[in-house]
Amino acid sequence: MMIFTAGLTAFLMGGFPTGVLVSRWILGRDIREFGSGNPGAMNIWRIFGLRWGLIVVVIDVGKGWIAARYAPQIADVTDLAGLSAMCGMLAVIGHIWSPFTRFRGGKGIGAAWGAGLALHPVSALLCLTIWLGLIITTRYASVASLTAAVCWPAALWWRENLDKTELVLSLLLPALLIYSHRANLHRLLKGCELKVGRAGH
Numbered sequence: 001m002m003i004f005t006a007g008l009t010a011f012l013m014g015g016f017p018t019g020v021l022v023s024r025w026i027l028g029r030d031i032r033e034f035g036s037g038n039p040g041a042m043n044i045w046r047i048f049g050l051r052w053g054l055i056v057v058v059i060d061v062g063k064g065w066i067a068a069r070y071a072p073q074i075a076d077v078t079d080l081a082g083l084s085a086m087c088g089m090l091a092v093i094g095h096i097w098s099p100f101t102r103f104r105g106g107k108g109i110g111a112a113w114g115a116g117l118a119l120h121p122v123s124a125l126l127c128l129t130i131w132l133g134l135i136i137t138t139r140y141a142s143v144a145s146l147t148a149a150v151c152w153p154a155a156l157w158w159r160e161n162l163d164k165t166e167l168v169l170s171l172l173l174p175a176l177l178i179y180s181h182r183a184n185l186h187r188l189l190k191g192c193e194l195k196v197g198r199a200g201h
Contacts, residue, residue: 002074002075002076003075003077003083005074005075006071006072006073006074006075006083006087007071007086007087007090009067009071009074009087010067010068010071010072010086010087010088010090010091010094011090011091011093011094011099012094012099013063013066013067013071013091013094014063014064014067014090014091014092014093014094014095014098014111015094015095015097015098015099015100015101015105016059016063016094016098016100017039017098017100017101017105018039018041018056018059018060018063019031019038019039019040019041019043019044019056019060019106020032020039020100020101022044022052022055022056023039023044023047023048027048027052029047031043031044031047031048032104034047035047035194036183036184036194038106038107039101039104039105039106040056040060040106040107040109040110041053041054041056041057041060041106041110042141042196044056045196046194046196056110057110060095060106060110060111060114061110061111061113061114061117062114063091063095063111063114064088064091064092064095064110064111064112064113064114064115064116064117064118065114065115065117065118066114066118067087067088067090067091067094067111067114067115068084068085068087068088068091068114068115068118068119069084069118071087071091072084072087079163079165081119081163081165081166082163082164082165082166083165084118084119085119085165085166085169085170086165086169087115088112088115088116088118088119088169089115089169089172089173089176091111091114091115092108092111092112092115092173092176092177093108093176094111095107095108095110095111095112096108096176096180107145107177107180107181107184108176108177108180109145109149109177112149112173112177113127113128116152119166120155120156120159120160122159123152123155123156123158123159123160126151126155126159127148127149127151127152127155128148130144130147130148130151131144131145131147131148132144134147134148135196139195139196140188140193140195140196141196142181142184142185142187142188142193143188145177145181146174146177146178146181146184146185149173149174149177149178150174150178152170152173152174153170153171153173153174156170157170
């Protein structure tokens with residue numbers, strides 16, 4: 001029961017609708033009606049500017065970090081590493097399918113990186129370096145995010161000693177993030193994907 005409570009807590013933390021709340025309550029416009037229609041940090045950046053995008057991404061990263069770091073402490077288990085990884089994954093799922101916005105959330109990248117930072121900070125920083133490099137060179141957030149996500153298992157296998165639960169979840173996470181970016185992949189193939197800093201209509 002306590003494991004379920006820990007997982008539910010992580011899911012609800014991940015589902016906190018940062019972009020929607022910032023855009024509607026502070027800026028007076030619903031981000032889901034602009035740009036790509038996604039309530040994530042990148043769309044906030046495109047529509048409302050870098051400052052607000054950074055605020056959203058910091059909160060999204062924070063909720064992933066807190067979910068992976070502290071939600072597992074609710075349960076008294078011996079496999080804390082495995083439960084922490086599971087809570088991190090549930091935070092990402094909550095981010096993508098937020099229960100507070102009719103299960104329509106962001107792409108999961110911020111929460112995923114926050115959870116990764118809590119669990120394996122060096123590997124997370126390696127993936128951040130890849131992400132930053134691709135953002136600078138391509139200006140496509142989707143390309144940078146998906147490449148970093150695919151590199152995540154390789155970074156873990158190279159640097160970390162994973163238990164079975166972490167090993168399985170390290171493979172499932174990129175698959176989940178690729179699925180959440182399916183619309184972006186479609187737009188990339190059509191040549192109409194929005195770049196960072198460019199607002200859509």
